[in-house]
Amino acid sequence: MKKEEMKEAILKAKYDKGLKWDSLAEAAGLSPEFTCSACLGMNHLEKKSADAVATLLDLGEDVSIALQKYPLKTWSQVVPTDPVIYRWYEIVGVYGETIKEIISDKFGDGIMSAIDFSMNIEKQEDPNGDRVVVTLNGKFLPYKSW
Template identity: 40%
Template sequence: MSPILPKSDAADLVVAARIRRGLTWSQIADRIGAPPVWCTAALLGQHPMSRDQAEGVCALLELDESVAESLQLQPYRGSDAAAMSDPTVYRLLEAMSVYGPALKELIHEEFGDGIMSAINFKVDIARRPHPDGDRVVITLDGKFLDYRW
């Protein structure tokens, strides 16, 4: 019996197959009926996929059962230090370090004592045309969870 393919290795194979087949992340997500941001995160190892989703992706990308098996595993969530230093990811971290305290205050002011869930959560990305250059619009949509004592 061979070991199960690590999720990071499966992600590398998915990325390579996606590029070589000229597919976008959105096309893959559409094919399995999943939101693009969630699907991309799952294929990069951050969420488990259902058997049908994993097998559908692997059929589309011509990847074998070992990848489908790995895509169904429960992940260890989070990114490594190298990913966090990528300029795009780092700018998102920078935005949260600058605006996070203000967002926290505004959440408390609007909703009371609690947090925004990152489990009962959706995220979306869109492009908005702008005269000074297109804008990236990221929507974080999390359930408010009040602290209960």
């Protein structure tokens, strides 16, 4: 079973059962963000977590195996079009250099890792309209000379 088929099977089962990512994450023993990214084919799960997710969704072993495989991370839209995702692309365009400047100021020359990395998404209730609060946490990797 390919990752793409796995993703479709999981999304369909999740919808049919009326589950949220929180439930799948609880089964996997991981955060909802990471669990979701693995179910979408962008990360892999260890066997125990993969089995738990597949079981919760009444899906077979082939789904669990597909979840355990290391993914080839690809996307086809150089500029994403979905408005949710585009807004993030826009943030990178508008604030990318700002991020680089602030990191340079605080850490020196280097990058924020997208591999040694975690992400958390929360709902912040607000009478003027609820807010999405996303926290990204990535290891600072300094450029090294040699």
